[in-house]
Amino acid sequence: MKKALVIGGGFAGCAATHQLMAAGGWSVTLVEAGPYLGAGVRTFWFGGHPYTFGPRHFLTQNEAVFRYLDALVPLRRCNEHEFLTYVERDNAFYSFPIHMDDIERMPDRDFIHQELAQVKGVANAKNLEEYWIGSVGRTLYEKYIENYNKKMWLVDDNRLIDTFNWSPKGVAIKEGPRAAWDTAISAYPHAPDGYNAYFDIATAGATVLLDTKIDSYDIPNKSVVLKGEKLHFDLIVSTISPDLLFEQCYGELGFIGRDLHKIVLPTEHVFPDDVYFLYYANDEKFTRLVEYKKFTRHQSPTTLIGMEIPSFNGRHYPLPYMSEIERARKYYELMPEGVYSIGRAGSYRYGLDIDDCIEQAMQMAQQVKEGGRDYPVPMEKWR
Ligand SMILES: Cc1cc2nc3c(=O)[nH]c(=O)nc-3n(C[C@H](O)[C@H](O)[C@H](O)COP(=O)(O)OP(=O)(O)OC[C@H]3O[C@@H](n4cnc5c(N)ncnc54)[C@H](O)[C@@H]3O)c2cc1C
Structure with a gap:
């Protein structure tokens, strides 16, 4: 051996x-x-609810990988899921990835369309800020990306972020179905303990x-x-x-960590039907909320929310x-x-x-x- x-x-x-x-x-x-x-x-339990450290739903474009895991821990497909971002300056929740229909309901949509018509592309982008502005213009960058990434990476300036698995085409604005990643298989284990x-x-x-x-x-x-x-x-x-x-x-090697706060609320559901995660792109300290029972399908008259706050606690994000x-x-x-x-x-x-x-x-x-x-x-x- x-x-x-x-x-x-x-x-x-x-x-x-x-x-x-x-x-x-x-x-x-x-x-x-x-x-x-x-x-x-x-999976651990809090307040009678199963939870993991942050959302850990299974997302893949590889059928073989899906079949492998599904054979060992049977998976329930959940491709309908949507992610929303709260944009405080519009006091509105919008889909993420950015969706064209949401732009139409923004108060400054005409200005955004002017910016979209003038975007330079990402061929010369050297950092995260240039990449997003080159893709979608400054206003959409400010609404969805700027503050979120500053708190995610605990930086004052997104120009420090100089690599991000960028696509040479830049970021496309989504049209059609709102489901967040409708080209991938989205799934979660059937078992109560995930x-x-x-x-x-x-x-x-x-x-x-x-x-x-x-x-x-x-x-x-x-x-x-x-x-x-x-x-x-x-x-x-x-x-x-x-x-x-x-x-x-x-x-x-540098990493960003995470603090996870668990909050039980006295109501069966909080998020809209197909919404699993909420992203917050403003001054709040947290980046993301998850309503666990959306993907665990746990039955309870209460619901468990996980709130993630970036910190130096742990080595989670290279x-x-x-x-x-x-x-x-x-x-x-x-x-x-x-x-x-x-x-x-x-x-x-x-x-x-x-x-x-x-x-x-x-x-x-x-x-x-x-x-x-x-x-x-x-x-x-x-x-
Ligand atoms: C908050 C959060 C949410 C996420 N949500 C999703 C999601 O929804 N879907 C998804 O697909 N992915 C998600 N991910 C990413 C995914 O979960 C991780 O990529 C994956 O679990 C990483 O597994 P790993 O084994 O590489 O690392 P880890 O899970 O970090 O495991 C490393 C292990 O090594 C141990 N260890 C550390 N140091 C030592 C040492 N010196 N000696 C021995 N052992 C040591 C640790 O205790 C740990 O058990 C998320 C990640 C985070 C942080």
Whole structure:
């Protein structure tokens, strides 16, 4: 049996463990610093309601990834969902992504149309502000994007944000159906405890060490010291921030964290029928509210709202700065063949979601099987 070490027991670590166990021939040790698997995707209960740390609904464009997860934790499709943004200066809720019909009901619609007719495009955009203004003009940028991103990234100036997985076409204004991502599969587990069963299924047969941290890493030699013992592995799959594997020798990688406040309200539903999330693009400290029962379908005379406030608490959102991505790349260059760095922190990539964790784990196992040399890390989405 070959020996694999998986570092971190969030979705990516569990998915990687599952892929290796399914491939056969691997003895897998998964090391998780916390007391449970799943991290923020694990369902807990508050006020009789199931909840996760922020919304964690399953969104993918990859049928194979959907089928994989659906076979293990049956999923209910929920493609009807809409997201709304509250724009205080219009005292109105508008769909997000920005929808043409909403522009028609804005008090300054004529001015916005003039701006839209003059947008310059994004070919020369160097930062988030230029990208959005180049796509939709200054007024729509101010209404939907400016304050939201400042609080999301805890910055005073969005021009600091100089990379964002931008499309060369810029941001299109939506027309037709309002459902937020009608080109993707949107789903959520049927089970009252959400994805929880997945973490046990995925790690069955592996050695799972909870509440455990590795004492020290020697990644170039695929070795670690664990509970005082030096261990060598044939394969290491890390899902934690790459700087932690190298004693931050190139400096600490930056992240934004989150505080989550849970509020029970004495009413069956608060949000309109198909609305799952509300975004707030003004001076309030919070970015997003979620009404959990919209996707959990939990039955109760009360409802649970989650409120997210950006903070430095936790390493949830890798910074979308080129300088930080460059720093991450230097860490990846220190990783030899047989070391993978996947998942959100592991890839140091904002916007890397549950489906991407699964896809990366599948790709990793495939490469290992084929003796592929596409090491050390996937920096881009697979498609
Ligand atoms: C608030 C929020 C809401 C989100 N909503 C959605 C959504 O609706 N849909 C969606 O698809 N995606 C969503 N995402 C993204 C998605 O949930 C994540 O991309 C995915 O869960 C990341 O999994 P991961 O395993 O890469 O990382 P994590 O979930 O962060 O897991 C990493 C694990 O490593 C452990 N760890 C850390 N340091 C060490 C160490 N030194 N040693 C051992 N273990 C360690 C941690 O305890 C943790 O369990 C959301 C993310 C956030 C933050």
